[in-house]
Amino acid sequence: KAGVTQTPRYLIKTRGQQVTLSCSPISGHRSVSWYQQTPGQGLQFLFEYFSETQRNKGNFPGRFSGRQFSNSRSEMNVSTLELGDSALYLCASSTDRAVDEQFFGPGTRLTVL
Amino acid sequence: DAKTTQPPSMDCAEGRAANLPCNHSTISGNEYVYWYRQIHSQGPQYIIHGLKNNETNEMASLIITEDRKSSTLILPHATLRDTAVYYCIVRAIAAGNKLTFGGGTRVLVKP
Numbered sequence: 001k002a003g004v005t006q007t008p009r010y011l012i013k014t015r016g017q018q019v020t021l022s023c024s025p026i027s028g029h030r031s032v033s034w035y036q037q038t039p040g041q042g043l044q045f046l047f048e049y050f051s052e053t054q055r056n057k058g059n060f061p062g063r064f065s066g067r068q069f070s071n072s073r074s075e076m077n078v079s080t081l082e083l084g085d086s087a088l089y090l091c092a093s094s095t096d097r098a099v100d101e102q103f104f105g106p107g108t109r110l111t112v113l
Numbered sequence: 114d115a116k117t118t119q120p121p122s123m124d125c126a127e128g129r130a131a132n133l134p135c136n137h138s139t140i141s142g143n144e145y146v147y148w149y150r151q152i153h154s155q156g157p158q159y160i161i162h163g164l165k166n167n168e169t170n171e172m173a174s175l176i177i178t179e180d181r182k183s184s185t186l187i188l189p190h191a192t193l194r195d196t197a198v199y200y201c202i203v204r205a206i207a208a209g210n211k212l213t214f215g216g217g218t219r220v221l222v223k224p
Binding site: 004031033035042043044045048050055056058088090092094098099101102103104105106107 | 145147151154155156157158159162200206207208209210211212213214215216217
């Protein structure tokens with residue numbers, strides 16, 4: 001079974017631009033969560049989508065948004081990029097069973113110049 | 114979700130057991146204890162989880178105290194590939210798939 005895939009793996013943007021990151025979950029998984037990892041703040045939860053609906057949201061500004069498609073693939077968008085948005089963005093997928101573990105992708109490394 | 118406390122770092126000798134402690138004194142009755150690890154520059158990897166009973170799988174064992182206020186992850190025979198940051202997470206299942214990561218324990222396995 002293929003794992004969680006994220007594209008692109010690396011991205012360089014400049015301040016003020018916007019960016020879209022993509023995540024393809026494991027086949028059959030309907031839950032997709034996004035996390036941001038920085039050296040200063042560690043791993044922080046951004047949001048979770050389940051069956052195309054946002055089910056959970058972390059404490060991030062509205063510049064961070066996401067969506068999920070009918071095939072469970074998910075995208076997250078960051079508008080008006082700031083230097084502090086430089087981070088590793090991780091996507092995780094999970095089954096419908098609430099107790100099951102999450103499977104993480106390799107992440108997208110975003111650098112904002 | 115309940116807050117967890119872990120030592121920031123620990124060393125372990127290759128081939129020996131590694132015992133990683135975690136305090137979660139404010140855990141609620143419906144919250145599970147999960148352990149994940151993150152090897153450098155990779156996405157976190159699930160290790161094990163439990164509610165109140167001790168659990169074991171092919172990777173590790175999880176020992177949860179009777180009052181559930183603390184737990185210990187045991188890697189029975191640490192290898193160099195077990196060098197990673199280990200995260201103890203307490204999670205309420207009803208809250209969906211949100212994981213609240215703390216600082217974790219940086220484990221260095223030495224030859």
